[in-house]
Amino acid sequence: MSDTAKQPQQPAERPVPTSADVARLAGVSRATVSYVLNNTSAVRISEPTRVRVREAAEELGYVPHAAARSLRAGRTRIVLLPSGHIPVGPLYSRFLNELQGALRRLDYTVVQYGSLGLGADDAARAWAELRPVAVISLGETELTAQGVELLKRSGARAVVTLGPHRVEGAHSLLMDQREIGRCAVGHLLERSHRRIGVVVPSEPGLELFSTPRLAGARKAVAGTDAVVEPLELAYEEESAAALARRWRGLGLDAVFAYNDEYAMLLMRALQDAGVEIPGEVAVVGADNLLLGNLLRPRLTTVNIDMVAGRHLAELVDVAVRDPSAVGERRDLMGASLVKRESS
């Protein structure tokens, strides 16, 4: 804190320039300022007047107010992406980045907006205040039919939900995390494993993914003589070492470790405890990260084919133009096993 210095100059606070100030300086009406700065071609304004208005705006440092403009237009180009507080992995980050980039190229303004701690309907109300033309809900806040209705009444043309369930009134794009658990555990069953651990991360926020993955694992063993055992694990070496210490008492012959990062953590702890992989226990991750290929044995994983962000952006754009053109979709996520050495 010793290296703190006051800023050399701090301008006295001046009022924010308005279009009225520009009009006064240019000697024209406010309407003329608006026509010139919004490039309206419907009204004839002489070039010298246009130049005068632009120079006055420049001199005063005036920029139009997006809020005012959206009020006049009645509808924004805002696509609201409720912003996450989930510690998402690299796969999901890349998807979000790609989605945002693609929406921007389609000339939408992507706004991420937090609704931490709000219930579903309060969140929908907060989002509606921004008058988005579309809302993409990624499942952190479960939208209700009422929330969707409210958003639509406030001008949203497309309310798109990605998640395991349909939401009435929304464009439901069904992405079912259960498929990942089913795929991993299905593979372990084929390889004759019968007592299968399923890692459930203890980090808050991940239930959104871990609960359906566990449910998918349970579904895979239903009707067989195999069992699934949930295993809580924090993303810390101590937690993994503790689980490894009591491992042999659990009598498990395989584990689906939630994702590749947890799998790498657990695999190392098991190896350090002298448990042989895959001889004594088979390990499967998910996400198909490059890093899983760097460990020895190489990590078997579930590859998740997520809809491309670009493709989802196009779906949103179609829905905004014609809300009836996009229906329920189930083809946006796939899971396939990548067999390597750890299983």
Add this chain to the structure above:
Amino acid sequence: MSDTAKQPQQPAERPVPTSADVARLAGVSRATVSYVLNNTSAVRISEPTRVRVREAAEELGYVPHAAARSLRAGRTRIVLLPSGHIPVGPLYSRFLNELQGALRRLDYTVVQYGSLGLGADDAARAWAELRPVAVISLGETELTAQGVELLKRSGARAVVTLGPHRVEGAHSLLMDQREIGRCAVGHLLERSHRRIGVVVPSEPGLELFSTPRLAGARKAVAGTDAVVEPLELAYEEESAAALARRWRGLGLDAVFAYNDEYAMLLMRALQDAGVEIPGEVAVVGADNLLLGNLLRPRLTTVNIDMVAGRHLAELVDVAVRDPSAVGERRDLMGASLVKRESS
């Protein structure tokens, strides 16, 4: 695409309800609607009238328009966080999440807004249109003194830049990535290494970090008999294998591998090519990821002490309340070496 079904019901488009509609239904003036829904206590309105207005708003599905409200208030509570298109690592993601959470708890609306492909001054103009009360620039778009001035003229009370350079008129919080390269290579010099490779990722967007890290490495060897050799590497096994194949021809005895992920990738490729670590070549990463501790040998790394998101949020809040209270700061990022087995 076969699993596509039209939505069962698609309501005909109705106009977005306005406060005038609420006023008409409740049989009151628009001003009364505004007083009731904004909970203004300055005006006396009977409870039955309040109830009538709220019921009318409910029935019509009316929510106030945030843009309209910010126009009336003259100033928003928006903190603009220009949104990234950089493939950031987990450390930086966590910092951004924490910053956003902390700003929300301080009652700011955090809006992330993309400016992909815009020049610095055009980006500043686009940001100014949103009339943010504060802008936090994380260095992707280099703000100029003109951009800062424009934002301030549009009502921003705090323009905070995080990066290696001061920006005139802004609150400059200096975070110098060079320190990371200097720390890693300083350690290698102490261990008597003299021909030091520095990995430069070929993925676009990372120059923001890799260029100053390389500069810091060069600074560390200046005035010594050691040399620094930049090594381009893509985050792919093939690229790492190609580098490993020509490794012995390079005559290097150590490498600072940009960060832990690139270090893990390169270390595995070198091991697979029969290069011994640390015997033949010492490897240092950066970020102090948990995963680096899972490889054998355990990865030496640079731990980056980034300002806590919560702490930065408080600085922004202080600057919004009193712009003269926060000066230039240099104490917001530190680098320290974590010696493990790979060096």
